[in-house]
Amino acid sequence: MFSGADLDFLNILGIVVDIALVAYVIYKLITVIRGTRAVQLLKGITVILLVWFLSSFFGLRTLQWIMSQAVTYGLLAIIIIFQPELRRALEQLGRGRLFGRSATPEEENVLNTIEAIMKSVKYMAKRRIGALISIENETGMNDYVETGIPMHADITSELLINTFIPNTPLHDGALIMRENEIVAAACYLPLSENPFISKELGTRHRAALGISEVTDSLTIVVSEETGSISVTKNGDLHRDLDEERLRAMLERELITNVKNTSGLWQWGGGKNG
Secondary structure (H helix, E strand, O other), rough: EEEEEHHHHHHHHHHHHHHHHHHHHHHHHHHHOOOOOOOHHHHHHHHHHHHHHHHHOOOOOOEEEHHHHHOOOHHHHHHHHHHHHHHHHHHHHOOOOOOOOOOOOHHHHHHHHHHHHHHHHHHHHHHOOOOEEEEOOOOOOOHHHHHOEEEEEOHHHHHHHHOOOOOOOOOOOOOEOOOOOOEEEEEEEEEOOOOOOOOOOOOHHHHHHHHHHHOEEEEEEEOOOOOOOOEOOOEEEOOOOOOOHHHHHHHHHHHHHHHOOOOOOOOOOOOOO
């Protein structure tokens, strides 16, 4: 049996846990709607509730009646207005992500970069559009950036695809990424001098291997002849990757390392070397 003091402590503990859980749920819901139009709608709802309270406090009966009607039918209106956000929250809840650890801004940037790469590479591989994308790591690539055309653009799948469309000024050569930016395109990379490279590999694959032998960059190749996808890293060539293996490799190399300040990819700071 619990004593009176124990019951009081349990009651207080229950209240604290209850408040903490509600606060956490509200916080996670805010993260879901952050950056959407729902934020502005929430501001409007807050104004309506404030006017309702003030009209009740000052005895403004007509205004109070109008606000009461707005609040009474507000629940249905919220369901209709917030349908996209509610669906998004339910999808994340179903995936177990709603109450998981929130991604840091750096991790969000890397995830967006991976999605852009995946979408563009899939598009180009299907249409056999040759591509060469090198992602800078700790070893600076300024020497190779200077051989190309400066871009300094945000990474989007549309821009990646458009860069490698045949017979355009930027399609020939390599595109170099640094952190969350496309630094330059039409860059020249050193060709590998490895005598054991398969004779069937073309210039793009040799350039991808060559840059991986002199830097710690990760380089993606889309074959113009076969549409196959390859990745080079530290002098190793991984050929004929499917979408699942490519995504797993990008996530392993980029997301894992952005979580460690001493990891391979320092997406939060610049490189000058």
